Amino acid sequence: MKKTTEIDSVTPSIIIEKLCKRFGDHVVLQDFSLTVQKEENVVVLGKSGSGKSVLIKCIIGLLKPDCGNIQVFGENVPQLEHDQLDQVRARIGFLFQGNALYDSMTVRENLEFPLRRHWFDHSQQQVDALVIEALENVGLAHTVDLMPEELSGGMLKRVALARTMILKPEIILYDEPTTGLDPVTAREIDNLILKLQKKYHTSSIIITHDMNCVKNTADRVALLLDGRCYAQGTYEDFEHSADPNIHQFFE
Amino acid sequence: MALVTNIKAFFGETGNIAGFTGRFFSTGLKPRFEFRELLNQCYIIGYKSLPLIALTGFIMGLVLTMQLRPSLVDYGVESQLPIMVGIAIVREIGPVITALIFAGKIASSIGAELGSMKVTEQIDAMEVSGTNPFKYLVATRVLSTTLMLPVLTVMGDAISLFGAFIGVNIRSVTSFHLFFTQVFHSLSFGDVLPAFIKTFFFGFAVGIIGCYKGYTSSKGTRGVGSSANSAVVLSSVLIFIIDLLAVQLTDLLGLN
Numbered sequence: 001m002k003k004t005t006e007i008d009s010v011t012p013s014i015i016i017e018k019l020c021k022r023f024g025d026h027v028v029l030q031d032f033s034l035t036v037q038k039e040e041n042v043v044v045l046g047k048s049g050s051g052k053s054v055l056i057k058c059i060i061g062l063l064k065p066d067c068g069n070i071q072v073f074g075e076n077v078p079q080l081e082h083d084q085l086d087q088v089r090a091r092i093g094f095l096f097q098g099n100a101l102y103d104s105m106t107v108r109e110n111l112e113f114p115l116r117r118h119w120f121d122h123s124q125q126q127v128d129a130l131v132i133e134a135l136e137n138v139g140l141a142h143t144v145d146l147m148p149e150e151l152s153g154g155m156l157k158r159v160a161l162a163r164t165m166i167l168k169p170e171i172i173l174y175d176e177p178t179t180g181l182d183p184v185t186a187r188e189i190d191n192l193i194l195k196l197q198k199k200y201h202t203s204s205i206i207i208t209h210d211m212n213c214v215k216n217t218a219d220r221v222a223l224l225l226d227g228r229c230y231a232q233g234t235y236e237d238f239e240h241s242a243d244p245n246i247h248q249f250f251e
Numbered sequence: 252m253a254l255v256t257n258i259k260a261f262f263g264e265t266g267n268i269a270g271f272t273g274r275f276f277s278t279g280l281k282p283r284f285e286f287r288e289l290l291n292q293c294y295i296i297g298y299k300s301l302p303l304i305a306l307t308g309f310i311m312g313l314v315l316t317m318q319l320r321p322s323l324v325d326y327g328v329e330s331q332l333p334i335m336v337g338i339a340i341v342r343e344i345g346p347v348i349t350a351l352i353f354a355g356k357i358a359s360s361i362g363a364e365l366g367s368m369k370v371t372e373q374i375d376a377m378e379v380s381g382t383n384p385f386k387y388l389v390a391t392r393v394l395s396t397t398l399m400l401p402v403l404t405v406m407g408d409a410i411s412l413f414g415a416f417i418g419v420n421i422r423s424v425t426s427f428h429l430f431f432t433q434v435f436h437s438l439s440f441g442d443v444l445p446a447f448i449k450t451f452f453f454g455f456a457v458g459i460i461g462c463y464k465g466y467t468s469s470k471g472t473r474g475v476g477s478s479a480n481s482a483v484v485l486s487s488v489l490i491f492i493i494d495l496l497a498v499q500l501t502d503l504l505g506l507n
Contacts, residue, residue: 062375086381100376102368114380163380 011074012037013171013203014059019068020227021054028054029065030227036171036203041193043206043214045238045249046224052207053097055224056173059205060094061085072171090117093169093202097176099160101148108144111135111163134162137199138192154185158192165196172197174206178213190216211249271463278383279390289391296357296392297399301406307352308407312340312414320422329423336415337434338442345408346446347494350453353400354486358461361392362482365465366475374466389466393458400454401447441506449497453490460486 014036021029028051036042046052057063059070061077070077075088101110111131115122122130135141138158148156157177164172177193178186190213197204206217214221214235221238223230225245231238238246316336323329365388368374377384416430464482468474 057375060379062378089379090381092379094376094379096372096376098371100372102373102376103371104364113377113382117381 013040013072014205015069015071016055016059017069017071019055019058019065019070021051021058021063021065027227029058032068032224032227032229034222034229034232036205038203039197039201041197041204041206041217041219043208043218043221044224045209045214045221046207047209050224051227052224053175056094056175056205056207059173060089060092086117090167091170093164093167093172095160095164095172095174095177097179099148099156101156101160101163103148105148106144107135107140107146107148107151107159110148110159111166114163114167130166134166135159137165137196138162154181154188157181157185157189161189161192161196165200168200170202172202172204174204174208176208176210177206178208178210183212186210186213187216193217209249267467268460268463271466272459274385275390275393275459278385279393281386285387285391288387289394292391292395293399296395297402300353300356300399300403303356304349304352304403304407305410307348308345308411309414311344311348312336312411312416313418314414315339315344316415316418317421320418332419333415333425333430333433334437336418337412337437340411340415341408341438342442342446343494345411346404346450346453347490349404349407350400350450350457350490351487353396353403353454354457354490355483357396358457358464358482358486359479361396361458361461362464362468363475363479365389365462366468366478369466369468370470370475389462392462393455396458396461397451397454400457401450404447404450441501445497445501445506449493452493452497456489456493457486460489 012035014034016032016034019029019032020027032055034042034044044052044055054063058065059072059077061080065078068078072088073091075084077085077088080088101107102113105113108131111134112127115127115130131144132141135144138161140155140158140162143151143155143159148159151159161177174193178189181189193204193206194217196202206213208214218235220232221235222232223238223246231241231243231246233241239250241247316332319335320329320332323332323335365374368388374384374388377387412431412434416425416427419425419430461482464478464485468478
């Protein structure tokens with residue numbers, strides 16, 4: 001009896017079961033299953049074009065899978081109505097590969113945008129405080145009135161991370177957070193991810209093919225190959241694996 | 252074979268645009284409305300287009316008058332020049348030219364803006380952050396083009412008539428008062444109203460095509476470029492088609 005309650009108290013944040021997604025004749029995901037525990041960083045490793053981005057877009061409901069279940073906070077995402085989906089999305093952060101900052105708005109307006117959700121009732125002071133807190137977390141409080149075009153690539157990534165974090169989500173999905181950055185900046189982003197994860201106790205799925213990022217951030221690694229979850233394990237397991245499919249990422 | 256594919260593509264596209272328009276009426280017009288963004292778009296789309304519309308309208312009125320004059324002189328009805336020009340501008344040339352200039356400026360900018368937002372995932376980011384991008388981006392833009400083009404047309408017509416007044420005064424002399432009295436006496440509601448009403452449809456076409464092309468833009472710089480380009484081309488063609496239908500309809504209703 002005691003054991004079951006223990007299991008209940010540690011319900012996984014995300015459970016993906018037998019997910020399939022195809023575009024026309026091109027099968028991207030088939031029978032993909034993965035579970036993410038609370039406060040765990042799972043890195044999904046895979047080659048470019050292997051369907052990693054499609055996977056996290058399915059999780060947040062931007063794409064509808066052809067079959068399979070995605071349980072997030074106990075709700076099955078593909079079957080949710082728009083309003084319910086919105087409620088779930090408020091608890092999930094999504095860091096886009098290209099940052100997706102609104103380039104017609106200042107950094108402040110970019111960060112205020114997720115706070116526009118109609119069921120939130122914030123005063124202007126509260127909004128300002130949240131914006132400053134989010135920017136201080138990434139060390140960029142001085143950029144609040146700049147336009148995105150005035151910032152460097154690394155700063156843009158940090159502002160995008162601040163915008164993702166402003167609602168203090170319980171799950172964060174990172175789409176290639178370090179791609180296109182130099183190794184030093186990439187390391188800074190990795191550290192920021194770890195720092196924010198500790199501070200706000202989030203669970204995350206990190207999509208990447210950057211092995212330094214995997215080494216720094218992963219609690220667990222899952223390899224996406226041919227639309228399936230080919231292997232799971234720690235970074236060390238993968239590093240010492242003799243399987244050529246896994247080994248190729250370390251060459 | 253290529254012909255069949257082209258015809259299929261044409262009907263497919265037409266169906267998609269119809270679906271997009273339906274979505275505008277079903278989701279875009281439901282509360283809650285984005286009033287601030289609507290006002291912002293009215294400012295950008297309406298107010299910022301005024302100088303261009305004013306310039307082209309003025310030149311058109313002036314040139315039209317100067318071109319018409321010799322023919323009227325041949326017939327000895329030079330005094331009818333204000334009436335001719337007034338009717339031509341108010342009934343047809345004012346609305347259509349204003350709409351075409353407007354399409355060139357606005358459809359391309361909406362197409363390019365939404366297209367680049369689409370390819371840089373900003374539209375997805377909006378969706379994820381709980382704001383319906385269709386309402387925030389599409390509904391506001393379509394409404395503001397629909398509301399702003401009639402206003403711009405009225406202003407463009409007025410400036411055009413002023414251009415025509417100057418055009419008359421280049422070769423002969425007429426007073427401001429006499430010119431406008433002649434113009435307004437010649438115009439009836441049957442001239443003004445149908446011309447005014449059709450501009451709402453022109454504005455709607457420009458907005459919906461610009462947004463559709465941007466919203467469905469394909470990836471890459473070429474995708475954005477071609478969506479801006481085809482937005483202008485398609486909305487200009489649509490303006491002519493709507494104009495054709497509007498004229499037929501007013502003719503049938505006996506409003507001429």
